[in-house]
Amino acid sequence: MQKIITATQTRQADQFTIANEPISSVGLMERATKSFVVKFMEEVPAKNIMIAVYCGTGNNGGDGLAIARLLSARNYTNVKVVILQHSFKTSPEFDENFRSVQKLNLPVHIIQSDDELPAETSEIIIDAVLGSGLNKPLEGILKQWIDQLNALHKKVIAVDIPTGMFADEPNQADSTKFKADLVITFQRPKLNFLLPESALVMKSWEAVDIGLDEHFIQSCESELALIEEKDIRLIFKKRENFSHKGTFGHSLIIAGKDETMGAALLTAEACLNTGSGLTTAFIPPSGLIALNTRLPEVMAGFGEPGWQKYSALAIGPGLGTDDPAVAVLKNALKNFRGPCVFDADALNMLASDKSLFDLVPEQSILTPHVKEFDRLFGSHKNWNHRIKTMQQEARERELIIVLKNRYTIIALPTGMVYFNLTGTPAMASGGMGDVLTGIIVALLAQGYSAIQAAMAGVYLHGKAGNELEELGYSVIRASELAKQVSKTIFNFK
Numbered sequence: 001m002q003k004i005i006t007a008t009q010t011r012q013a014d015q016f017t018i019a020n021e022p023i024s025s026v027g028l029m030e031r032a033t034k035s036f037v038v039k040f041m042e043e044v045p046a047k048n049i050m051i052a053v054y055c056g057t058g059n060n061g062g063d064g065l066a067i068a069r070l071l072s073a074r075n076y077t078n079v080k081v082v083i084l085q086h087s088f089k090t091s092p093e094f095d096e097n098f099r100s101v102q103k104l105n106l107p108v109h110i111i112q113s114d115d116e117l118p119a120e121t122s123e124i125i126i127d128a129v130l131g132s133g134l135n136k137p138l139e140g141i142l143k144q145w146i147d148q149l150n151a152l153h154k155k156v157i158a159v160d161i162p163t164g165m166f167a168d169e170p171n172q173a174d175s176t177k178f179k180a181d182l183v184i185t186f187q188r189p190k191l192n193f194l195l196p197e198s199a200l201v202m203k204s205w206e207a208v209d210i211g212l213d214e215h216f217i218q219s220c221e222s223e224l225a226l227i228e229e230k231d232i233r234l235i236f237k238k239r240e241n242f243s244h245k246g247t248f249g250h251s252l253i254i255a256g257k258d259e260t261m262g263a264a265l266l267t268a269e270a271c272l273n274t275g276s277g278l279t280t281a282f283i284p285p286s287g288l289i290a291l292n293t294r295l296p297e298v299m300a301g302f303g304e305p306g307w308q309k310y311s312a313l314a315i316g317p318g319l320g321t322d323d324p325a326v327a328v329l330k331n332a333l334k335n336f337r338g339p340c341v342f343d344a345d346a347l348n349m350l351a352s353d354k355s356l357f358d359l360v361p362e363q364s365i366l367t368p369h370v371k372e373f374d375r376l377f378g379s380h381k382n383w384n385h386r387i388k389t390m391q392q393e394a395r396e397r398e399l400i401i402v403l404k405n406r407y408t409i410i411a412l413p414t415g416m417v418y419f420n421l422t423g424t425p426a427m428a429s430g431g432m433g434d435v436l437t438g439i440i441v442a443l444l445a446q447g448y449s450a451i452q453a454a455m456a457g458v459y460l461h462g463k464a465g466n467e468l469e470e471l472g473y474s475v476i477r478a479s480e481l482a483k484q485v486s487k488t489i490f491n492f493k
């Protein structure tokens, strides 16, 4: 688990590292920019490409100057520096790197407030204008310059954070930000990189280690963290020699209606492949032939389930929200006493009847996508706002809320909020959420706690997608992912 820290805490981590390593501030900048350059060289291997490094006059600008010098030392032959002198205030680290650059044979253009931007012929722009020191949206001449640069549609690689983008405060949708193809960021991704609004500003990001004091970072007060593979490895138990189907629990899936039987099949298939000992799917009779044909390992259930024999329940995929579906949900809420995952239409029914929502047992897992989330908890002005809501609701109702997205967010009853980084846009296809529900219920049935099942389930789901993408899938069918998950778990051994 890696804590996500704010811009202020990052500054404190810089200061702590400087004081305790010890290392000078400019030495830390040198280390950061060397890490940047290593990643940059992987992205842009052609040494003769024209590169313009746009620098501000603070430490992000200081980074830009150091990067220009380091690229030049690594035989990039067409590097120039453009300093946007929107203010006459410079940082000492900027000054020191400016002196170093002046000793080299690098073209340096200083643009002052009443100057026009010169024509730009470089193919690559490095954005080192402003970083985490941003304290207000861009305005005046700086905004004009960045608007002009955006209009050039060059390939832009930003240092640490795109100019004009706040790291952790909500960003105004219409404020000017320097649009980046790639952000090479220091030590940790910033919170806002993980939220969908960032797509307006940046296409991708890579975090590079700059040797900030990790002990200090992990001790920062933060309720936000990234899930790491090692966290999931700690969760997984090996299947024992004398284990049998009874060891791995019995999953109950209540899902599907005539038009959406596939949702039930996908949930059940993922559940099987995640190692549930037994799986029973309560589906309408119209789905029986499909179930028996496609998934002979799964038992079909009709009528009233014998609730006590099941270890875990998943309810909702493709279930519909008509009166019989409501009756089924009410019946489950009244009678089932084991761990539950509520998905899709179960969430929609909970949203339309808050008295039902209040019956959801503590430690249950809810897996809404954003629309289901807003139906449950009301509309939100932005994703930062959604995180606050899920944190509050998870705490108050003692639930595990899994808000699905590119980076799925998991809020725990403790108030901690985890971001999952596995997954790929190749997974953006129908039925993928049903598969996640099947994975989670299988983990619950095997005796993993709700927190473990949610975290490991989300991680595995995305990891299976990554594995398939590496095998050459540009789009992944949910049923392919449901198959892959068994191999993904195997790879964990």
Ligand SMILES: NC(=O)C1=CN([C@@H]2O[C@H](COP(=O)(O)OP(=O)(O)OC[C@H]3O[C@@H](n4cnc5c(N)ncnc54)[C@H](OP(=O)(O)O)[C@@H]3O)[C@@H](O)[C@H]2O)[C@@H](O)CC1
Binding pocket: 014, 025, 026, 028, 029, 032, 033, 056, 057, 058, 059, 060, 061, 063, 086, 087, 089, 091, 129, 130, 131, 132, 133, 134, 135, 136, 137, 138, 139, 142, 159, 160, 161, 186
């Ligand atoms: N050793 C270290 O410390 C390391 C630091 N590192 C690097 O430092 C970066 C942070 O640097 P930074 O704090 O100097 O801030 P930066 O983003 O360059 O801004 C400069 C100044 O601009 C101003 N300003 C703010 N908003 C504005 C606006 N809208 N329009 C106009 N001006 C505005 C504001 O000045 P003020 O308004 O307060 O006078 C601000 O102070 C960080 O992202 C990373 O790249 C790494 O090298 C690792 C080691």
Ligand SMILES: Nc1ncnc2c1ncn2[C@@H]1O[C@H](COP(=O)(O)OP(=O)(O)O)[C@@H](O)[C@H]1O
Binding pocket: 344, 368, 369, 404, 405, 406, 407, 408, 422, 423, 424, 425, 426, 427, 428, 429, 430, 431, 432, 433, 434, 435, 436, 461
């Ligand atoms: N761009 C993406 N990157 C990573 N994962 C994605 C992406 N788009 C969708 N997913 C994943 O696919 C699943 C979609 O869930 P959901 O919207 O409920 O699908 P459905 O209702 O079709 O089953 C979620 O787990 C989500 O995280």
Ligand SMILES: [K+]
Binding pocket: 060, 127, 128, 129, 130, 131, 158, 159, 160, 161, 162, 163
């Ligand atoms: K920047």
